[in-house]
Amino acid sequence: MGDHQRADARRNYARILAAAEQEVGVHGAGASLEQIARTAGVGSATVRRHFPTRRALLEAVSRERIETLCVRARDLAGVDDSREALLAWLADLLAYSVTARGLAAALSYDDAEVAGSDPVASSCAVLMETAAGPLVRRAVRDGAVASDVTVSDLIALVVGVVLATEHRAHPAAQAERLFQLAVTGLSPAR
Structure with a gap:
């Protein structure tokens, strides 16, 4: 993975985590993975790649x-x-x-x-x-x-x-x- 790809992956991870913190804070454990993806500006597959479960x-x-x-x-x-x-x-x-x-x-x-x-x-x-x-x-x-x-x-x-x-x-x-x-x-x- 090149430096640019690694930097993108780190940025995606940070955005997903921030969106997840917000969504879990409001909805608890039932937070929508799709809503987390939308808020983070990434696809559901990207969320699942960073957080497989x-x-x-x-x-x-x-x-x-x-x-x-x-x-x-x-x-x-x-x-x-x-x-x-x-x-x-x-x-x-x-x-x-x-x-x-x-x-x-x-x-x-x-x-x-x-x-x-x-x-x-x-x-x-x-x-x-x-x-x-x-x-x-x-x-x-x-x-x-x-x-x-x-x-x-x-x-x-x-x-x-x-x-x-x-x-x-x-x-x-x-x-x-x-x-x-x-x-x-x-x-x-x-």
């Missing part, structure tokens, strides 16, 4: 927030109370997922869908697992969380709460309420 598109739109969550998990690793650290990270994940349309959907695809896709498409899930894993392992080791709880379980819990409340009158308040109900069941019985 809806998941890849949603992850690209959500990447900055996912990276911020990963940094936050590393920062919280220094908090003395392992349960408090894990719950603080989950609260951030919940808040981001409520406000960033498409993030919950990007995190909700199952492993079977990931396995058949480009390895890059699952990088956000891997980043989240890697970042939050130490928080979960430490909370399990300290007896603050049941031993069979995984990062995937917790992400699925948050995603479920967000998707269940996204069309309610006050989604953030409803999501927080449901999450708090779920959290009371996370700790082992004492």
Whole structure:
């Protein structure tokens, strides 16, 4: 690919991503790929060449927030109370997922869908697992969380709460309420 073609591809990618951020912000995970293509001034095939799956598109739109969550998990690793650290990270994940349309959907695809896709498409899930894993392992080791709880379980819990409340009158308040109900069941019985 020549320099000119590479520059065109980079410009197209940037325009598609900007259009996708706008469209996902308004319509969430169901954003129209055709509308994204029209807004970006490219054909649908160009959108699909850059983002072969809806998941890849949603992850690209959500990447900055996912990276911020990963940094936050590393920062919280220094908090003395392992349960408090894990719950603080989950609260951030919940808040981001409520406000960033498409993030919950990007995190909700199952492993079977990931396995058949480009390895890059699952990088956000891997980043989240890697970042939050130490928080979960430490909370399990300290007896603050049941031993069979995984990062995937917790992400699925948050995603479920967000998707269940996204069309309610006050989604953030409803999501927080449901999450708090779920959290009371996370700790082992004492």
